[in-house]
Amino acid sequence: MITHAEMSPDKYVLMQSTGLKDKNGVEIFEGDIVAIENHPFQKKKGDMGVGMEINGNYEIGWEKHDLTWCAGSLLLARLKPYVRVIGNIYENPELLEAD
Template identity: 30%
Template sequence: MSRPIKFRAWHKKRKRMYEVLILHMETLLNGGIWATVKGRDVIDQKDIHVQIQPKDIIVMQYTGLKDRNGKEIYEGDVIQMDCGCDSEYGCSHGPWHGYVKWDPETASYELRDMDGRWSGEAYEESMIDEYLVVGNIYETPLEDTP
């Protein structure tokens, strides 16, 4: 399966998500991963390139999957899934919320619940029609989801 390799970046100080244009890998001299991101000059109303230093950045990769509305799913996204109960019987569980996390041990993306526990059965490509991106862990923490 081929997919585009894309990243986004959370700027810790500005508390804002950016589209990554160039990812500068860590070397012995630069102190960590840098990113050149797409910003906006509010005075001139034009796109600009902004560099984010290693201490101010959290980089997240695109998983290659899209939710049921066609929105790309990235690491750190908060996912909502219906509980799967037949509404005819009055489901009291409500939707399940989790977040996407990269697991280096299994070299795969996983869904975690609010407590960080793995929910492997919830993150299967065959269930992609059930996923809905409702935010991300930086702008919409799990405890703030309805």
């Protein structure tokens, strides 16, 4: 139990739930970083112009224009079977750094 004396408001960040869960049943929040893996449209090595570069790490955010949750610019609701929460932007910002 945390006492009032131990609480520091600037130590915690509230994160909005998306109402969705990843492929392992983990709740997804705004600011989470998710890995997208094995998507059927993922471009395979040797493919000639077919598919997209989808596999990778994405920040979850609210898309104001479309009024929906997105992983990068991809619609989160359509990616759920391929998404795994791996961290968040506050505790693991290095997960979004390009290799």
